[in-house]
Amino acid sequence: MQPETTREQRSLFGEILDWMLAPLLLLWPMSVALTWLVAQNIANQPYDRDLAEMARTIARQVVIEPGPTPGKSTRVRLRLPEVATEVLRADDTDRVFFQVLGARGEFIAGDREIPVPEEPPATPQELHYRDDSVVNESVRVAYLWLPTSGAPDELQPLVQVAETLDKRSRLATEIIKGVIVPQFVVLPLAVLLVWLALAKGIRPLNELQQRIRRRESQDLSPIEERDVPEEVAPLVGAINDLLTRLDRSMSTQKQFLADAAHQLKTPLAGLRMQAELAQREIDAGQQDPKSLKNSLQHIAHSSQRAAHMVNQLLSMARAEDRESAHRLLEVNIARLARETVRDFVPKAMDKHIDLGYEGPDEGQAMHGRLLGQPLLVRELIRNLVDNALQYTPAGGSVTVRLMDDPFGQVVVLQVEDTGPGIPEAERELVFQAFYRALGTDVDGSGLGLAIVHEVVKQHGAEITIADARPRAALAPQGPGPGALFTVRFPVRPDSPRAAPDPAPA
DSSP states (O other): OOOOOOOOOOOHHHHHHHHHHHHHHHHHHHHHHHHHHHHHHHHHHHHHHHHHHHHHHHHHTEEEEOOSSTTSOOEEEEOOOHHHHHHHHOOSSSOEEEEEEOTTSOEEEEOTTSOOOSSOOOSTTOOEEEEEEETTEEEEEEEEEOOOOSOTTOOOOEEEEEEESHHHHHHHHHHHHHHHHHHHHHHHHHHHHHHHHHHHHHHHHHHHHHHHHTSOTTOOOOOOSTTSOTTTHHHHHHHHHHHHHHHHHHHHHHHHHHHHHHHHHHHHHHHHHHHHHHHHHHHTTOOOHHHHHHHHHHHHHHHHHHHHHHHHHHHHHHHTOTTGGGSOEEEOHHHHHHHHHHHHHHHHHHTTOEEEEESOOTTOOBSSBEEEOHHHHHHHHHHHHHHHHHHSOTTOEEEEEEEEOTTSSEEEEEEEEOSSOOOGGGTTGGGSTTOOOTTOOOOOOSOHHHHHHHHHHHTTOEEEEEESSOGGGOOTTSOOOOEEEEEEEEOBOOOOBOOOOOOOO
């Protein structure tokens, strides 16, 4: 089995810094590329104007003579002196070429190496630019067509001036150096300023951390939200809410432990008292078997109460375990109800109470699947039955009833008794730990119904308490109205099938 890899803890400071610097470092090469393009455009503009002026100067020296008779070809010649041609070519850095073509595309003057533009002639005297190559050298070309009134099949005379790109490249490089070099200084400075700004921005988080660390472990008071940044206020509010719930939970646990200690004190005190009494009788030489038997019976009863209290506390802790609530198993609640009734038959017979079961028999499937914790459901049924037997007088009856829903929506569990019942004002209070109904002298731990309530919450069920019989129809000296506990468990609709056996208690 491969060991789990430990996930590296992330740094909020580092993550924010990465998200701020990554776009900056990504935009910087884009800025360099855009600067290069802009620099090329800027460098071309002044030299393009010079090149255009040279092309217009040569065009003004072109002489177009119509043919001697209609239909004859137009004659084109250049009246540019040789000295002027040398002046045009005088450049210490770049080479300059020019070319003049006639109405039939024939070469008139200049350099034959300049390529002819591929596009058709456009508006005469309109200047155009293109990038081309002459004798394997990259050049910038300015060209224009001249107007003519010759035959329809004649071409427009063409004037072209080309110049190599050395001056343009130098100017573009100087522009880029003037823009990029300062960025090499600004970029590290920007990174430093971003780092300082983040450090200052996260400082309130560090102060909040120190405030929380300086707190005592018992201090669960809310954190002051006015001293934290607005963005951190929701986090502080959530922490305060958690502290409030934790304080409430710890207070409940302290009260629970105090009540449990108080409840355990009585049986333990009885154990100690009876043991000391028996010891004094033995030391005094009294060998009365009845007295010793009585003391031993009291010791057994007190130990039984203490053991019952401890078992109830363990059941309460198991019912409040939130992690086990996520491990769902299929629960055969009918089997659990039948087994619980069988387990309590001896106790019911000792108290002369008629204990019965109404519901599906063994092997009979139910409409739906109840998913939950079998141990907790068993504990719920046991506590309801035990509570009913505790409060039902001799000669009464207790019935465990299980009703199946043919539509597979819920399964209903009822425990009905013929005891004194529970007044409507106390029906919400009986689910509190260590609470006992007023006016009763029943010996119990006060945890049974609290455990039932926790199990009901764990399974998303509902529990209600009602009178088993109408109070208005009861005789003055007759049995009480009884209590009817009804638990509705949600189930998953499914085809009827037998559920697996529950886990052993």
